[in-house]
Amino acid sequence: MTAILHAQGLNKRFGAVIAASDIDVSIEDGSIVGLIGGNGAGKTTFINMVTGYLKPSSGTIRYCGRDITRLGPRQITQLGICRSFQIPQLFDSLTSRENLLVALGIVVLEAKNFASSASLRTENIEAVADETLARFNLTKYRNTRVGVLPEGVRKLLDIAMAMVVKPRIVFLDEPTSGVSADQKFVIMDMVMEALRAQSVTILFVEHDMDIVSRYTHRILAFYEGRIIADGRPEAVLNDNSVRKYVVGDQPVQGAAHVAN
Amino acid sequence: MTAADRTLPALSLALQVFLIGGWFLPDWAQSLLILAFGKGLVVLGLLLLIRTGLVSFGQGLYYCLGAYAAVSASKILAFPDLMSDALAMPLFGGVVAGVLGLVLGFLLARYRAIFFAMLSLAFSMILYGLLIKMSVLGSSDGFNIDYRTLAGIKLPDGMKLYALYALSTLLVFIATACLHRYLRSHLGRLAPAVRDNELRVEYMGSSVRYVVHVNYIIAAVLAGVGGGLVALSIGHIDPDLAYWTTSGEFVFVAVLGGTGNVAAPVLASLLFEWIKSAAYQYAPYTWQMVLGITLLLVIMFLPAGLWSIFQRRAREA
Numbered sequence: 001m002t003a004i005l006h007a008q009g010l011n012k013r014f015g016a017v018i019a020a021s022d023i024d025v026s027i028e029d030g031s032i033v034g035l036i037g038g039n040g041a042g043k044t045t046f047i048n049m050v051t052g053y054l055k056p057s058s059g060t061i062r063y064c065g066r067d068i069t070r071l072g073p074r075q076i077t078q079l080g081i082c083r084s085f086q087i088p089q090l091f092d093s094l095t096s097r098e099n100l101l102v103a104l105g106i107v108v109l110e111a112k113n114f115a116s117s118a119s120l121r122t123e124n125i126e127a128v129a130d131e132t133l134a135r136f137n138l139t140k141y142r143n144t145r146v147g148v149l150p151e152g153v154r155k156l157l158d159i160a161m162a163m164v165v166k167p168r169i170v171f172l173d174e175p176t177s178g179v180s181a182d183q184k185f186v187i188m189d190m191v192m193e194a195l196r197a198q199s200v201t202i203l204f205v206e207h208d209m210d211i212v213s214r215y216t217h218r219i220l221a222f223y224e225g226r227i228i229a230d231g232r233p234e235a236v237l238n239d240n241s242v243r244k245y246v247v248g249d250q251p252v253q254g255a256a257h258v259a260n
Numbered sequence: 261m262t263a264a265d266r267t268l269p270a271l272s273l274a275l276q277v278f279l280i281g282g283w284f285l286p287d288w289a290q291s292l293l294i295l296a297f298g299k300g301l302v303v304l305g306l307l308l309l310i311r312t313g314l315v316s317f318g319q320g321l322y323y324c325l326g327a328y329a330a331v332s333a334s335k336i337l338a339f340p341d342l343m344s345d346a347l348a349m350p351l352f353g354g355v356v357a358g359v360l361g362l363v364l365g366f367l368l369a370r371y372r373a374i375f376f377a378m379l380s381l382a383f384s385m386i387l388y389g390l391l392i393k394m395s396v397l398g399s400s401d402g403f404n405i406d407y408r409t410l411a412g413i414k415l416p417d418g419m420k421l422y423a424l425y426a427l428s429t430l431l432v433f434i435a436t437a438c439l440h441r442y443l444r445s446h447l448g449r450l451a452p453a454v455r456d457n458e459l460r461v462e463y464m465g466s467s468v469r470y471v472v473h474v475n476y477i478i479a480a481v482l483a484g485v486g487g488g489l490v491a492l493s494i495g496h497i498d499p500d501l502a503y504w505t506t507s508g509e510f511v512f513v514a515v516l517g518g519t520g521n522v523a524a525p526v527l528a529s530l531l532f533e534w535i536k537s538a539a540y541q542y543a544p545y546t547w548q549m550v551l552g553i554t555l556l557l558v559i560m561f562l563p564a565g566l567w568s569i570f571q572r573r574a575r576e577a
Contacts, residue, residue, distance in 0.1 A: 051463070077465040089463065091456040102453045105446030106466040114465060122446070165465060 004029040004201055005050065005081075005169060010059035012045055012225070019045040021225040023059070027169070032192075033203045034212040034233070037222030037246055043205045044086065046222070047171045051083045052076040063169070078113045082167035086174045086205075088158035092147030096138055096157055099146055100129040103164045116166045128164070135194050136160045151178035152187060159191055163198065170195065172204035176211060184208060188215060209247060213237060221246050267440050267521060274523070275433040282425050290425040292533055294493040297428040299513065300529035301435055301486030305479030306514040307525050308439065312475045313455030314372065318380030319510050321387050322480040324502035325360060326353030326487030331405050331497060332397060346407040346415075346424050350431070350488025357484025361477040369472040384502050391499035402498025405491050428489045435482060436522040442478070443522070451475060512551070516558055518565015528566060 003026040010023035020042045027033060035043040048054040050061055052073040061069045068076055091099050104125040107114055120128065133139045136156045141149060146157060155175055162170055175191060176184040188211055195202055206212050212219060212233060219236040221229040223245040229236045236242055282290055302323050309316050330349035364383060371379055392400050409415060410423045442448040450471045453461050458468045491497045500506065509532075517528025535554055539547035562568055 073459075073462045074465055074467060077463055083463065089457050089460040091453045091460065093452055093456050098449070102449050103464050105449050106461075106464045109446045110465050161460070161464065 002029055003027060004064060006062045007046075007050065008060050008062075010046070010049060010061065011057045012049060012054060013057045018225050020049065020056070023225075023227055025220060025227060025230065027201060027203065029168075030199060030201055031218055032201075032216050034216035034219045035203060035205045035222065036207070036209070036212055036219055036236075036242075041222035041246070042225040043222050044173060045225070047083060047173055047203070047205070050076075051081060051171060077165060077167075078110060078115065080115045080166075080168040081171075082162040082165055082169070083171040084155070084158040084162045084173060084175065086177060088151075088154040090146045090154060090157060090161070092145070094146065095143050096133060096146055096149070097129055097142040099157060099161060100132055100164060101125060103161050104128055107165050114165060116168070132160050132164060135197075137190060152180070152183060155179065156187065156191070160194075163194065163200075166198060167200055169201045169203070172202065174205050174207070176206065176208065184211060185214075209237060267523065268437060271433055271437055271440070271523065275429060278429045279426055282429065283422060287421055290421050291493055292537060293530070294425050294428045295490055296530045296533040297432045297526065298486040298489035298493060299510065299533070300432060300526035301489070302483040302510050303513045303517065303525035303529055304435055304439060304522065305482035305486075306510055307517075307519050307522065308443075308451065308475050308482075309479050310514060310519050311443070311451040311455065312472060314472065314476075315377050315511065316380040316479070317377045317504065317507050317511060318382070318384035319479065319483045320502045320504065320507035321380070321384035322357035322361060322483035323487035323490070323506065323510075324384070324387060324391070324497075324499070326350065326357045326484030327405075327491035327497045327501050328391070328397065328487075329353045329356035329484070330488055331403070331491070344406065344408045345412065346410045346427055346492055349407065349492060350485045353488030353491075354481045354485035357487070358477055358481040361480025362473075365473040365476040365480075368476060369469045381504055381507060384507055385504060388499050388502040388504075391502065398498070400499060402496060404496050406495060407492050424489075424492055428493075431485060431489065432526055435485070436526060439478075439482075440522045447471065447474065512555055514565075515555065516566060518562070518567040520564065520567035520571050524565060524567035531566070 005027040007023055007025050010020050011018075012020040023042075023046060035046065037043050045054065049056050052068070052071050052075070056069060059069070060067055063076075063079060063081060066079070068079065068081075071079075091102060094102065104120065107120050108122055108125060111120070130139070130142070133142050136159070138153065138156060138160065141153055141157075146154060149157070155178065159172060159175060172191070176187055179187055192202075192215055216233055218231065219229070219233050220227050221236055221239070221242045223241070228245065229239045229242045237247065278293070282293065285293070302319050305322075306316060306319060330352045368376060368379055391397055397403070407415075407420070407424070410427060415423050443451065450461060450466060454468050454471050461468050461471070487501060491501075513528045513532045514525060516532060517524035536547065536551065539550035543550055558565065564571075
């Protein structure tokens with residue numbers, strides 16, 4: 001597989017605090033990557049830098065060979081990198097359907113700037129909105145104001161919003177946080193099925209290791225702003241550094257270290 | 261059919277009722293309605309800004325500019341025939357206000373909340389200060405204004421007021437219908453989205469600043485046209501049109517009507533002018549107190565404005 005995203009020497013400092021340090025990573029097209037690490041490990045900072053919310057203190061980010069380091073969220077979204085948020089970012093006074101209509105309307109308005117939106121027309125956005133609601137099992141909430149929806153439903157809508165622009169890469173920031181334990185796999189199954197149908201590269205932040213190992217091809221483990229392990233899920237989750245700093249278990253005697 | 265879908269037929273019906281009914285109204289009532297329609301246009305622009313999450317305390321800038329633009333062009337640029345036309349004058353005022361809105365919008369679109377409100381107020385007060393000092397524009401006295409034709413057709417004296425009334429009714433209808441359509445367009449739908457969550461709008465691939473700028477220009481044009489109409493109705497303009505209390509009055513009317521529908525600002529403006537006129541007549545020394553109590557009651561019992569009464573009834577039905 002070819003690399004669709006490449007970050008090289010990424011650093012981010014907030015005064016004396018180092019939020020990201022020497023991050024070098026390539027993401028292959030079509031892969032599903034889990035980002036793990038404790039609070040403050042640098043996962044969301046990494047997402048924020050790639051999606052243009054934060055500018056790195058140094059280093060470069062390339063997407064399909066193009067330098068996107070200094071671009072803002074709007075341009076990066078138009079190029080095909082989208083995200084959902086740890087705290088869902090929605091238009092709270094509007095209904096679920098209206099949220100999607102706003103998102104789809106932007107795609108029509110900015111069609112010439114979007115890398116992948118040629119087929120969307122004003123005439124069919126209502127049908128696309130209804131189809132998206134159905135795909136994410138949100139139809140029964142279509143006319144409900146999203147400000148009053150349960151957190152799990154808001155999370156789903158947040159992801160659905162990110163997907164309407166047909167991105168090539170999507171970052172999901174803790175897609176199951178705030179969701180009850182028995183619903184986590186149900187939601188992840190639904191999200192993954194919807195995302196796979198669009199052949200999108202997925203990177204998601206998750207604290208539940210069962211979810212990470214079940215859905216990913218690869219894991220990046222963050223600790224104190226660095227990637228301390230990078231590899232296949234079973235290898236990374238058994239890595240001593242990861243067990244000690246990320247999972248919180250005792251290191252396993254004789255286990256190998258998965259080099260970054 | 262939803263309540264929202266009934267807006268355009270209702271506006272069409274209202275246009276016919278006002279056009280026909282206005283013919284039978286006495287002159288003072290026609291003048292009052294022109295005044296209410298002119299100010300209603302300004303408040304219509306405020307509705308758009310409020311839906312975008314912005315409150316302007318400086319719409320008097322464009323209201324005043326719209327009023328002065330046509331007359332100034334007539335006096336300074338010497339287009340007396342064109343600029344004594346009741347249609348050309350407010351439209352020219354709208355164009356000039358729109359151009360200034362375009363220029364100032366580059367700055368104002370960067371600001372939000374109280375900073376936007378105060379900056380817009382500051383610009384209106386700058387215009388007020390300039391007009392006070394400009395003797396060529398009549399300084400603090402201002403000057404009188406008149407119209408002789410409508411769309412190039414000479415108006416007999418007996419028809420002048422009704423012609424202006426019919427024009428203002430038509431302009432209000434066009435403005436409300438167009439704004440209604442705009443709010444249902446892709447760009448118009450972004451107004452509440454920007455108010456709710458600017459970050460998400462940017463992360464969907466749109467420019468928040470562009471949306472704010474466009475809506476600011478639309479509000480400026482509406483205020484300019486409204487200013488032109490009011491100037492023709494009163495027959496006199498002076499710098500007070502840009503004074504901060506004038507802008508405050510527009511915010512008052514916007515709160516009174518609410519932002520639930522494009523018809524709300526016009527209805528609120530009609531009610532406001534009626535209350536103000538009645539208060540002048542029956543309580544000439546305490547009319548401000550009457551207005552203050554009215555606003556207090558609306559905020560206490562109808563925080564979403566008078567239009568929320570219709571919305572509540574529609575929900576119950």
